[in-house]
Amino acid sequence: MIDLNILRHQPEIIRKSLKDRGVTFDLDALIKLDEERRVYINKIENLRHQQKQEKDQVAAKAIKEEIKKAEVKEKELRDNFQQLIVKVPNIPYSNVPVHQNEEGNTEIKKMGEIPEGDFKEYLEIVKDDIDTERGAKTSGSRFYYLKNQVALLELKLISFVVNFLSDVKNIEKVIKSKKLNLLAKPFIPVVPPIMLKAEIMKGMGYLDQAPDETYHLEKDDLYLIGTAEQALVAMHANEIFNEKDLPLRYVGLPCSAFRREAGSYGKDVKGIFRVHQFEKVEMVSFATPEQSEAEQQLMVGLEEEILKILKLPARLLQICTGDLSWPSAKSFDWECYIPSQKKYCETHSCSNCTDFQARRLNIRYKNKEGKNIFLHTLNGTGLAMPRAIIAIIENYQKKDGGFDWPKVLK
Numbered sequence: 001m002i003d004l005n006i007l008r009h010q011p012e013i014i015r016k017s018l019k020d021r022g023v024t025f026d027l028d029a030l031i032k033l034d035e036e037r038r039v040y041i042n043k044i045e046n047l048r049h050q051q052k053q054e055k056d057q058v059a060a061k062a063i064k065e066e067i068k069k070a071e072v073k074e075k076e077l078r079d080n081f082q083q084l085i086v087k088v089p090n091i092p093y094s095n096v097p098v099h100q101n102e103e104g105n106t107e108i109k110k111m112g113e114i115p116e117g118d119f120k121e122y123l124e125i126v127k128d129d130i131d132t133e134r135g136a137k138t139s140g141s142r143f144y145y146l147k148n149q150v151a152l153l154e155l156k157l158i159s160f161v162v163n164f165l166s167d168v169k170n171i172e173k174v175i176k177s178k179k180l181n182l183l184a185k186p187f188i189p190v191v192p193p194i195m196l197k198a199e200i201m202k203g204m205g206y207l208d209q210a211p212d213e214t215y216h217l218e219k220d221d222l223y224l225i226g227t228a229e230q231a232l233v234a235m236h237a238n239e240i241f242n243e244k245d246l247p248l249r250y251v252g253l254p255c256s257a258f259r260r261e262a263g264s265y266g267k268d269v270k271g272i273f274r275v276h277q278f279e280k281v282e283m284v285s286f287a288t289p290e291q292s293e294a295e296q297q298l299m300v301g302l303e304e305e306i307l308k309i310l311k312l313p314a315r316l317l318q319i320c321t322g323d324l325s326w327p328s329a330k331s332f333d334w335e336c337y338i339p340s341q342k343k344y345c346e347t348h349s350c351s352n353c354t355d356f357q358a359r360r361l362n363i364r365y366k367n368k369e370g371k372n373i374f375l376h377t378l379n380g381t382g383l384a385m386p387r388a389i390i391a392i393i394e395n396y397q398k399k400d401g402g403f404d405w406p407k408v409l410k
Helices: 005-009 010-019 027-053 057-085 122-129 130-138 149-165 166-176 198-204 228-234 293-310 355-361 386-396
Strands: 106-111 188-190 193-197 222-224 238-240 250-260 275-288 314-318 332-338 343-352 364-366 372-374 378-382
Touching: 005 010, 010 027, 027 057, 057 166, 057 355, 106 293, 122 386, 130 149, 130 314, 149 166, 149 275, 149 378, 149 386, 166 293, 193 198, 193 228, 198 222, 198 228, 198 355, 228 250, 228 275, 228 355, 228 378, 250 355, 275 293, 293 332, 293 343, 293 355, 293 378, 314 343, 332 386, 343 386, 378 386
Parallel strands: 188 250, 238 364
Antiparallel strands: 106 314, 193 222, 250 275, 275 378, 314 332, 332 343, 343 378, 364 372
8 A cells, every 4th residue: 555645745756656557547546535525534533532522411422423424534534535545556666767658668678699590389299297287188288297307306406495595605605796784594384274354365465466466365355375375474463663674575385376367368278388386486575675676686686696507598678657467666577589489488577565565464663763664575486387487498308208397406
């Protein structure tokens, strides 16, 4: 949720954010609701003061009735205000490229050599070890079975990334190379729940952007997570940290993620590039506002190190305003090169959500002066299957058939 101080005193910042993101929203209606609500709050306070001062019982009773009516109206305005304000996305950083769609994403760097020649598609290389036909038979389209060497490859990849992120030496290396003013603390491994309560999932800020993307179990009013970030951030809802404990870093493992892919029918239907269920190792960090930009650089650097160790050709993009997720103020994507398609495809993302999620979930920290302040939340992909599997199979394919494994996994 956006800062109410910005709404009340600098609404032009929000207006520009909405325009840059390409979001249509009646900001004036929200401002009006907020003003009307505050009028009633003041009215209730004044009436309560009068009630305390009033000595005549009949007059006091009349004031009490007036207070009740004002409280009903204030609650109505408050509910309407809450329904509207959650539809305002986070405000992008000033250095985020402004564009209405993904065509405005900016390439930052490339690494690794792009293989030359003709290459087989991953499904042709592994044949029955990725079984989408039986996945469709048992569960429907965009489901699959992994078998034999591909199933083992997934387990090895998960183990490698979790061990990498929980080793403080790797954190120290990236902090030193990027000259970041951060503590070298490892990511704490966590196995999170894969279902969340409705109010918790709403607090993460994704349902307002794409409600049809999330699986909802109506009988239990629980949501299946689309990424471990949602469960890991929500773990500290309504809590207050000490500043000395930040940054606090988690790595979610191995966590099944579920997405309806409601807006992508007809896209990547074949194979396992776009699926409803997949395994994902996810980084999450809680940081102070002063730490968060450096923390994002650390996460992006760790993603780069993972890709370098796996020796996968990739490129880094900064995401433009129109392609940002609702909670994100700044995002970067790593895309790995897929030889059969002769193009780069997204495998990693990293987002700084500033205090947007923390405000919704009431997560704060006590600073050195003893004041409680909303902290910043960040998330980044450690490794997401099955796209990482696709990239490895195709980039490591052998001329005589089959594929090799990255050295680190052997």
